[in-house]
Amino acid sequence: MTGRVLAWSAAMLAGLALGCASAWAALALGASLLSEHYGAWSHRPAAGAAAADPYTRAIVASEGLLSLSAHEALYFTLDRDDQGHPLDESCTYTLSGGDVAARWWSVTLYAGDDFLARNSDDAHSIDASRLADGAWSAHVSATRGDAANWLSSRAARRGFSLLLRVYQPRGDFKPSAENLPVLSTLACTRS
Secondary structure (H helix, E strand, C coil), X not given: CHHHHHHHHHHHHHHHHHHHHHHHHHHHHHHHHCCEEECCEEECCCCCCCCCCHHHHHHHHHHCCCCCCCCCEEEEEECECXXXXXXXXXXXXXXXXXXXXXXXXXXXXXXXXXXXCCCCCCCCEEECCCCCCCCEEEEEECCCCCCCCEXXXXXXXXXXXXXXXXXXXXXXXXXXCCCCCEEEEEEECCC
């Protein structure tokens, strides 16, 4: 009887260790493995899907992203500049794009802790209602300067991200590096 209890206990411990290891791997590594990439932007097609597997659901829950279905919204994240460096408050960027085939869209800047940057600039987001149809651009920097459209990175520190939300994408919206906004680095003062 003691041999069976020991074998059962060992099997339970092994199963628990394997379960914990797979959960850690899914949360630590799975986010990038479950993403599609369009230039510098990444997108998780399973986020918000009813058929999402438990690992995808765990990743979405750990990041705090409440995702709508793909018919309602698509989410694209950009966290690297045009040279592959993490986005940095000490840099000035230009984000430029064109018409987005959707009912509405927005780009929001999130600090490295995945919250809005803690500043009083009231420039956390730009959206389709504030920009004219056609080509548009916005400065992403710690200070506004003379920019008409501005996303404030003040207090966002190093490692912030931009989240493009595309609401009710039309049938002709096809994600690609060519039809998503482009981020260009203008200057950096980082050491």
